[in-house]
Amino acid sequence: MADRFIEDVKPKFNIAELKAGGFIKQRQKDLFTIRLRCPGGRIDANVLAAIGEIANKYGRGMIHTSVRQSIEIPYVNIDDFDAVVAELDKVGMKVASCGPRVRVPIACGGCEYNPNGLTDTVYFADEVDKRYFGRPCHHKFKMSFSGCPIDCVRARQADLGFQGMMEPVWDPEPCIACTLCAQACREGAIVAGEDRRPIYDPTKCINCGDCVRVCPSEAWTAKRVGHTVRVGGKHGRHPLESIEVAEFVGDEQVFDVIEKTLEWYNANGRKGERIGATLRRVGVDNYKQFMRDIFDGSTGDGGQA
Amino acid sequence: MEAPETAGRLDLRGTPCPMNFVKTKLALEEMGPGEVLEVILDEGEPMRNVPRAVKEEGHRVVRVEPLDGGAAFSLFIRRGE
Numbered sequence: 001m002a003d004r005f006i007e008d009v010k011p012k013f014n015i016a017e018l019k020a021g022g023f024i025k026q027r028q029k030d031l032f033t034i035r036l037r038c039p040g041g042r043i044d045a046n047v048l049a050a051i052g053e054i055a056n057k058y059g060r061g062m063i064h065t066s067v068r069q070s071i072e073i074p075y076v077n078i079d080d081f082d083a084v085v086a087e088l089d090k091v092g093m094k095v096a097s098c099g100p101r102v103r104v105p106i107a108c109g110g111c112e113y114n115p116n117g118l119t120d121t122v123y124f125a126d127e128v129d130k131r132y133f134g135r136p137c138h139h140k141f142k143m144s145f146s147g148c149p150i151d152c153v154r155a156r157q158a159d160l161g162f163q164g165m166m167e168p169v170w171d172p173e174p175c176i177a178c179t180l181c182a183q184a185c186r187e188g189a190i191v192a193g194e195d196r197r198p199i200y201d202p203t204k205c206i207n208c209g210d211c212v213r214v215c216p217s218e219a220w221t222a223k224r225v226g227h228t229v230r231v232g233g234k235h236g237r238h239p240l241e242s243i244e245v246a247e248f249v250g251d252e253q254v255f256d257v258i259e260k261t262l263e264w265y266n267a268n269g270r271k272g273e274r275i276g277a278t279l280r281r282v283g284v285d286n287y288k289q290f291m292r293d294i295f296d297g298s299t300g301d302g303g304q305a
Numbered sequence: 306m307e308a309p310e311t312a313g314r315l316d317l318r319g320t321p322c323p324m325n326f327v328k329t330k331l332a333l334e335e336m337g338p339g340e341v342l343e344v345i346l347d348e349g350e351p352m353r354n355v356p357r358a359v360k361e362e363g364h365r366v367v368r369v370e371p372l373d374g375g376a377a378f379s380l381f382i383r384r385g386e
Contacts, residue, residue: 115357115358115361176367176368178366178368178369179369179371180352180356180366180369183348183352183353183378184352184353184356184357186353210353210357213357213360213361214353214356214357214360216356216360216365216366216367
């Protein structure tokens with residue numbers, strides 16, 4: 001025993017699996033919570049059933065849903081890591097991450113089936129996860145995709161948040177003077193005039209698209225659809241509201257925004273510093289200057305209004 | 306524009322969302338394509354939700370008239386195909 005070095009101790013699981021995280025130590029000895037990778041919180045129902053079976057077999061027959069839309073299997077013994085990872089792999093489910101890297105993006109239902117959704121948030125959560133998941137940064141980096149200004153998935157409190165927006169435009173010709181747009185608008189941006197036709201104040205408009213959705217005669221239509229981009233928000237002990245840096249960014253520019261923002265963060269940030277702190281220390285103007293080629297070229301022709 | 310000839314009338318004042326929409330939808334489905342249903346809704350949330358939901362279901366609001374000084378509205382909905 002005396003000549004046995006500690007390095008010789010071989011765990012019963014593949015220790016490389018632990019490096020990217022997703023295995024969260026519980027207060028109980030030898031027990032961990034395994035966090036799964038569910039971009040946008042969307043999970044195939046058959047995969048979900050298989051996760052249930054795994055939770056029965058290796059956990060305590062329950063799952064936990066994380067605040068960021070992931071499924072977690074609590075009470076997994078450290079000795080079962082390999083077996084759990086192998087069984088998850090069989091149904092195409094991967095373990096998520098912890099630590100200083102790009103995390104799994106979250107998203108609302110988006111324009112696919114949510115009546116308010118303007119952008120295809122589900123597509124972006126999935127695609128961004130494929131392209132950026134696990135990329136190392138100075139600290140955790142969380143992205144969020146909301147389909148409209150209601151912002152259910154809190155893009156305002158993400159390190160990098162995208163939120164759908166639609167600029168409406170009114171054509172007097174097909175208008176039937178029904179006043180529905182004025183009643184649908186919660187912002188006071190549209191009021192009905194004496195002739196019952198809309199009077200539009202763009203300074204009050206938050207680009208939600210309610211007027212376009214309600215209009216029975218296609219007098220209101222979408223002039224452009226895109227993403228509001230916000231950077232530097234976070235939850236935690238010291239929450240930060242993000243800073244709005246661009247409007248009407250088109251679908252095809254979303255990946256450029258992410259790529260370039262990560263590049264700026266990795267160049268300007270410090271170890272253990274969230275991008276919100278970097279922005280406030282280095283200056284938002286520095287970031288905007290770095291991003292100007294993308295932000296200035298924004299056309300806002302994305303979305304599926 | 307004159308009020309269109311209606312095939313039915315539904316007073317949904319006091320009926321909350323989404324029951325007001327469900328009743329409107331069921332009434333429209335009892336009617337023939339192109340026929341007009343008159344629905345009376347309270348102002349506010351019902352007027353924000355029902356006209357939009359009716360449009361999503363493929364029907365068309367053709368006329369809106371305020372009642373009781375804007376406390377309620379009469380909605381004329383033409384049934385879709």
